[in-house]
Amino acid sequence: MTRLGLVVNPTSGRGTGARLGAVALTLLRAAGADVLDLSAADADGALEHGRAAVARGAIDALVVVGGDGVVHLGANLCAGTGVPLGVVAAGTGNDVARALGLPVLDAHEAVARVLEGRTRAVDAARSGTGERTRWFVGVLAGGFDAVVNERANRWRWPSGPTRYTLAVARELQVFRPIRYTLTLDGHRRETEAMLVAVGNGPTYGGGMRVLPEASFDDGLLDVLLLHRIPVTELLRVFPRVFSGGHLDHPAVEVVRARTVALEATGIVAYADGERFGPLPLELEVVPGALSVLV
Missing domain, CATH: 3.40.50.10330 (Probable inorganic polyphosphate/atp-NAD kinase; domain 1)
Known part of the structure; x- marks a missing residue:
């Protein structure tokens, strides 16, 4: 090359x-x-x-x-x-x-x-078709984490991790459970949740192991739902994402699917840390779509 x-x-x-x-x-x-x-x-x-x-x-x-x-x-x-x-x-x-x-x-x-x-051929997830196709490799955030990102990105000051920490603190004061409609491999369901993350890879946010069992080459997306809990409990559970310990919480559910349709009102999703687009989104995993020099 x-x-x-x-x-x-x-x-x-x-x-x-x-x-x-x-x-x-x-x-x-x-x-x-x-x-x-x-x-x-x-x-x-x-x-x-x-x-x-x-x-x-x-x-x-x-x-x-x-x-x-x-x-x-x-x-x-x-x-x-x-x-x-x-x-x-x-x-x-x-x-x-x-x-x-x-x-x-x-x-x-x-x-x-x-x-x-x-x-190495790795899977990638895509949304849209033709010129509107967008891809991500790691994790798509579509709940509390995405709302915090959206808030932080509206602020010019402070910079760095401090801005994110302050955005978390501010959002916790006003955050309410989000009503979602999910369609996983054609099966539709509705739920209220604090957080929904769709992972092609296992981590986001600088080492948060939100979906620690997600694999880049299994042809599946891992979907995490943190179902409705009090905001005070969210404050206790969220830091456990760094260790993967959140998976033991009874309100946490992880499912796998090849296609994921995610619907909610007023939520802008982030993928690989970048602003990806407002819900609803239709996502699908494409096995081996990306070749990485390893």
Whole structure:
């Protein structure tokens, strides 16, 4: 693979993306790769550059440098195309890279994996068709976690994890159970829940093991429902997500399906940490849709 596209998110990890991106570019070119820089001022620009490069067959593989957000972008460029995706993990959480066993915050080792050219086919989840198709690799959040993300992203200050922590505290004061309609492999059900997460991978939010048994290559999506409980109990259960201990709670249910339709009013879902879109959403897993350089 001598023709490589490169997308760098310079703001990942508070500037780590820019630093490791420069190292990766130097290493790739020193190894003789022809690197096409597809980075842009924002994600939309990088998507436009990347789609054009993939469509005209200008690259043999795409390398992204950053956190889960830029992996999400890379998956949306590569899934279903046969173009492999390489990852130089340089974000704060790096959930997808860790779950795939890829190097984290190590540009030299990550570039070595890319240059080896070995690939692993992993599942990816998609919503929509044609030009409106969107993909995710890790976890889609569609409940309390998504509401907190939406609140935090409306604030300009503070930055970093503090903003998320304050958003959790504020949301706990006003949050109420959400009425959902789910259709899992054609079977429809209704419930009130505090949280619904759909996982192709096991973790999100910087190591939260929300669906610890989710696999990237089983052809299934894991769906977690935290059914209606008092908000005070939610405050007690939610931190247990970091260890996976929440699965023992009687209000937690996990089911598996190939297709998931998720409906609720006023909820905007987040996937791989990125704003994915408002519910309702129809999701399906596509086995082996994404080739990752491992």
